[in-house]
Amino acid sequence: MLELRPNCECCNRDLPPESPDAMICTFECTFCADCVEHALGGVCPNCGGNFSPRPIRPAAALARHPAGTRRVFNPDGCQMQEASA
Structure with a gap:
């Protein structure tokens, strides 16, 4: 089951x-669509893989299986696309 992390790791x-x-x-690294497009160029700075939209868990399932609360924030990783340009 997806963790559904609560924030963008970049911003x-x-x-x-x-x-x-x-x-x-x-690997469930989580970023907002703006950072994926503009800062990361569609490449995960942690694993080098691509991105897909995170599925939305239905409310009934969310009540039984809540989203994660652990925030991951690593703005240094957002420089990867700029450094390789």
């Missing part, structure tokens, strides 16, 4: 479970 923007702007890689 620390809140990404609630119902957010259509949350993007994840295969």
